[in-house]
Amino acid sequence: MIGRLQGILLEKQPPEVVIDVNGVGYEVQMPMTCFYDLPNVGENVSVFTHFVVREDAQLLFGFNSKVARALFRELIKANGVGPKLALAILSGMSAEQFVSCVNSNDATTLVKIPGVGKKTAERLVLEMKDKLKDFGHDLLTPFSDSAVISPQEDPTISDTPVDEAIAALVALGYKLPQAQKSVKSVGKPGMNTESIIKDALKSMM
Incomplete structure (x- = not known):
């Protein structure tokens, strides 16, 4: 089990990053609510991880706190929720928003997330209401709508921020036309990839 990685952030291509740990590059998928808090490419980074082994793949998912990882693990235990859907849920809304939806029985907001039907x-x-009681108030502290966004992009990537934002939304499960429409509605000159994705996700919620 790989529970934590600490090394140099080599690449940021949302929702995936590459972290160099003693010469080994680990590909890690992260929910956007955690991705926003990453440092610049080339800087030291530390993430908590959840390792998924399947017959056709070995996947690492990364988080900026143990609490975020714990919520992810509870989500994938829920009936019909796999890692990809859990990643989409935690990208489309903050932990505080998710807890609010559960506590207020707000299934309507959850349906707006790709892959989440009625x-x-x-x-x-229904399933998460009891599970979230064990998290306490600390669950609301790791995430914030005012998360710091790194302004630096990886200079080795040639795609424009708009192209990268669209690709990231598609990777999270949104349909291409929906991703394109949302990015076009929020994208402005000078915005970086992460800020476009953040605004696009907000517009779809």
């Missing part, structure tokens, strides 16, 4: 949303609200 039945899945209702089941999530």
